Amino acid sequence: MSVHSQTKRLTLRDLQGLCDRQEPIASLTAYDATQARLMDAAGVDLVLVGDSLGMVVLGHETTLPVTMDDMIYHTRAVARGLRRALLMADMPFMSYVSVDQALHNAARLMQEGGAQMVKLEGDAQQVAVVTAMSHHGIPVCAHLGLRPQSVHKLGGYRVQGREAAAAQRMIKDAMALQEAGADMLLLECVPSTLAAEIRAMARIPVIGIGAGAQCDGQILVVQDILGMTDHAPRFAKNFLTGQASVQAALAAYVQAVKSGSFPAVEHSFLS
Numbered sequence: 001m002s003v004h005s006q007t008k009r010l011t012l013r014d015l016q017g018l019c020d021r022q023e024p025i026a027s028l029t030a031y032d033a034t035q036a037r038l039m040d041a042a043g044v045d046l047v048l049v050g051d052s053l054g055m056v057v058l059g060h061e062t063t064l065p066v067t068m069d070d071m072i073y074h075t076r077a078v079a080r081g082l083r084r085a086l087l088m089a090d091m092p093f094m095s096y097v098s099v100d101q102a103l104h105n106a107a108r109l110m111q112e113g114g115a116q117m118v119k120l121e122g123d124a125q126q127v128a129v130v131t132a133m134s135h136h137g138i139p140v141c142a143h144l145g146l147r148p149q150s151v152h153k154l155g156g157y158r159v160q161g162r163e164a165a166a167a168q169r170m171i172k173d174a175m176a177l178q179e180a181g182a183d184m185l186l187l188e189c190v191p192s193t194l195a196a197e198i199r200a201m202a203r204i205p206v207i208g209i210g211a212g213a214q215c216d217g218q219i220l221v222v223q224d225i226l227g228m229t230d231h232a233p234r235f236a237k238n239f240l241t242g243q244a245s246v247q248a249a250l251a252a253y254v255q256a257v258k259s260g261s262f263p264a265v266e267h268s269f270l271s
């Protein structure tokens with residue numbers, strides 16, 4: 001760490017500390033240095049360079065065309081804009097099909113991109129990959145529920161875990177990934193009750209997107225909170241409305257997450 005860095009870089013331990021104090025973790029996606037700088041100033045704790053960049057930045061229909069080089073390019077840009085927030089980057093589609101390949105690509109996101117942590121979409125199938133990452137000192141977040149890289153298998157972007165069997169499987173997968181060494185869980189588009197159940201069982205932070213208020217933190221795609229997307233998902237909210245600037249909108253988002261006013265029931269899915 002450089003001697004003149006004014007603000008302390010948040011670590012996983014700091015995020016765990018927020019959980020322990022029941023202070024919600026405010027998280028957003030970012031894809032460039034300007035977004036990163038503004039989010040840092042607004043007090044965002046965790047910044048994700050999401051493979052959603054394939055859709056919101058590159059204009060693809062899905063996240064599937066995103067490459068490792070795309071991820072590294074944007075992660076590097078975001079890293080240059082951040083001083084405080086913890087930086088996490090998505091492992092793109094098919095970049096973690098074997099343990100060796102997953103380690104190689106996670107190392108690239110950290111060494112070339114400057115990520116402090118990686119995220120992968122996984123069920124219990126990913127236990128071997130998560131175990132290996134954990135053994136090699138790579139902090140990892142496991143993304144459960146709606147996994148956009150599986151959109152063609154799922155048949156669309158739908159709520160996951162509504163049936164009892166699917167809910168039980170998700171709970172089992174979450175616990176297996178935690179035991180394998182996952183440092184964080186991310187739940188996308190799951191009923192609030194199921195998210196609350198997983199959060200109650202987990203000893204690692206649980207971040208939600210469309211997963212209700214009973215999570216340790218919330219994340220949204222930045223374009224959705226700034227009213228820039230054509231069809232934002234129902235769980236997102238436009239925070240630019242009524243604000244005079246992007247900076248003020250980002251601060252309003254952080255405040256809403258910290259105070260618990262976001263997400264409201266209309267941004268959540270009931271069982």
Ligand SMILES: Nc1nc(=O)c2c([nH]1)NC[C@@H]1CN(c3ccc(C(=O)N[C@@H](CCC(=O)O)C(=O)O)cc3)CN21
Pocket residue numbers: 052055056063146148157158159189220221223224229232233234235
């Ligand atoms: N702009 C944007 N925001 C996102 O949150 C996002 C992306 N892009 N791209 C990658 C994935 C895809 N995501 C999505 C996309 C659409 C829905 C959606 O339309 N959901 C329905 C609910 C369907 C149901 O009720 O089962 C909705 O009305 O919100 C959800 C998640 C989340 N991610």
Ligand SMILES: CC(C)C(=O)C(=O)O
Pocket residue numbers: 029048049050051052053090143186188209219220221
């Ligand atoms: C929506 C978040 C969780 C994500 O994975 C992404 O932006 O790619």
Ligand SMILES: [Mg+2]
Pocket residue numbers: 050051052090148
């Ligand atoms: Mg993603």
